[in-house]
Amino acid sequence: MQVINLAEPYDQNLIADEPVVLALGFFDGVHRGHQKVIQTAKTVAQEKHLPLAVMTFDRYPKIAYQGLDPKEVRYLTLLDRKLELFAENDVDLVYVVEFNENLVPMGPQEFVDKYIVGLNAVAAVAGFDFTYGKAEIANMQTLVDYAAGRFEVHEVSQLQDCAEKVGSTQIKHALDQGQMEKVNQLLGYQFEISGVVVHGEARGREIGFPTINVQSDDQQKLPAIGVYAVKVEIAGQWYGGMASVSHNETFGPNRNLTVEINLFDVHQDFYDQTVRVLWVKFLRPSVKFSGAKELVEQMKQDEIDSRRCLQKD
Numbered sequence: 344m345q346v347i348n349l350a351e352p353y354d355q356n357l358i359a360d361e362p363v364v365l366a367l368g369f370f371d372g373v374h375r376g377h378q379k380v381i382q383t384a385k386t387v388a389q390e391k392h393l394p395l396a397v398m399t400f401d402r403y404p405k406i407a408y409q410g411l412d413p414k415e416v417r418y419l420t421l422l423d424r425k426l427e428l429f430a431e432n433d434v435d436l437v438y439v440v441e442f443n444e445n446l447v448p449m450g451p452q453e454f455v456d457k458y459i460v461g462l463n464a465v466a467a468v469a470g471f472d473f474t475y476g477k478a479e480i481a482n483m484q485t486l487v488d489y490a491a492g493r494f495e496v497h498e499v500s501q502l503q504d505c506a507e508k509v510g511s512t513q514i515k516h517a518l519d520q521g522q523m524e525k526v527n528q529l530l531g532y533q534f535e536i537s538g539v540v541v542h543g544e545a546r547g548r549e550i551g552f553p554t555i556n557v558q559s560d561d562q563q564k565l566p567a568i569g570v571y572a573v574k575v576e577i578a579g580q581w582y583g584g585m586a587s588v589s590h591n592e593t594f595g596p597n598r599n600l601t602v603e604i605n606l607f608d609v610h611q612d613f614y615d616q617t618v619r620v621l622w623v624k625f626l627r628p629s630v631k632f633s634g635a636k637e638l639v640e641q642m643k644q645d646e647i648d649s650r651r652c653l654q655k656d
């Protein structure tokens with residue numbers, strides 16, 4: 344899969360020569376709704392014997408339109424993970440468009456001319472709610488007019504899961520409630536974060552449960568505070584484990600939020616390694632224990648609970 348970064352005004356030499364079928368969207372999470380858009384586009388591409396291109400943006404477009412503070416925005420999937428998911432969904436080419444100040448004031452006709460026709464798209468595929476400017480004038484219905492016969496428009500209808508809308512907002516809400524089964528069901532795969540193992544307070548090993556402290560990107564959306572059954576990949580090796588997302592309130596107030604994981608059946612130094620954490624199930628809320636002894640008793644039970652649910656997974 345080829346990845347091309349574009350920043351307005353982009354250099355025409357960067358654009359692939361051959362015609363493409365283009366799927367458009369921000370695709371945070373690449374959830375089952377997004378997968379339906381990409382699969383629809385793939386089918387159109389195969390019928391036309393053309394490559395499938397996907398266009399996405401380097402940041403949440405709503406930052407520009409709704410004046411959100413970029414530092415406050417959290418993503419289900421950061422760009423690297425999103426690209427991995429695109430590759431898994433048989434995408435041939437990705438355009439990552441920088442959502443910079445030159446793009447924001449662009450009107451819908453100019454956007455269509457430069458970012459759909461300009462990318463040699465013979466068909467544009469997007470979800471029913473895709474917009475490329477003000478929603479009243481830059482939506483899937485008006486796209487046909489702006490296309491003026493230069494490319495086909497394929498609108499993909501909303502994917503419903505029972506009465507549940509499959510959407511990034513719904514998935515973020517479910518994450519905030521620790522509803523991992525629902526999160527994973529809506530995503531169509533197990534939610535994951537990646538990060539680097541950093542030093543903590545060396546307390547874990549003293550209490551008999553060493554924990555890798557996983558430092559992820561500040562913009563990565565995390566599951567709610569609590570204890571979880573997880574699977575962890577380190578250097579190609581998978582481990583079962585139990586994770587705590589917490590302020591470690593047992594050890595004092597106003598502590599930073601950390602992701603700490605005790606890995607099962609291994610004793611090894613993991614500092615500075617990059618790890619991938621898959622979140623399987625919420626086990627319990629985080630508790631302020633009266634001391635380390637009470638915490639350890641609970642962690643023994645957490646291990647039993649976590650192992651049981653990883654066995655079933």
Ligand SMILES: Cc1cc2nc3c(=O)[nH]c(=O)nc-3n(C[C@H](O)[C@H](O)[C@H](O)COP(=O)(O)O)c2cc1C
Pocket residue numbers: 543544545546547548552554556570585586587589590591592593594603604605628629630631632638642645
């Ligand atoms: C499975 C698990 C459950 C935990 N539950 C709690 C908890 O309920 N309350 C709490 O204050 N800390 C909890 N912790 C966090 C521990 O306080 C933390 O791992 C320990 O302080 C080690 O810190 P260190 O890695 O900085 O040395 C939990 C940790 C794990 C791995």
Ligand SMILES: Nc1ncnc2c1ncn2[C@@H]1O[C@H](COP(=O)(O)OP(=O)(O)O)[C@@H](O)[C@H]1O
Pocket residue numbers: 540541542543544545546547548549552553554555556604605606607608609610611612613614
């Ligand atoms: N089973 C295990 N699970 C997690 N970390 C382990 C395990 N065995 C050894 N370690 C190592 O111990 C470190 C954690 O020890 P800990 O006392 O919690 O220290 P700190 O949290 O201060 O780094 C991990 O970063 C890792 O290198």
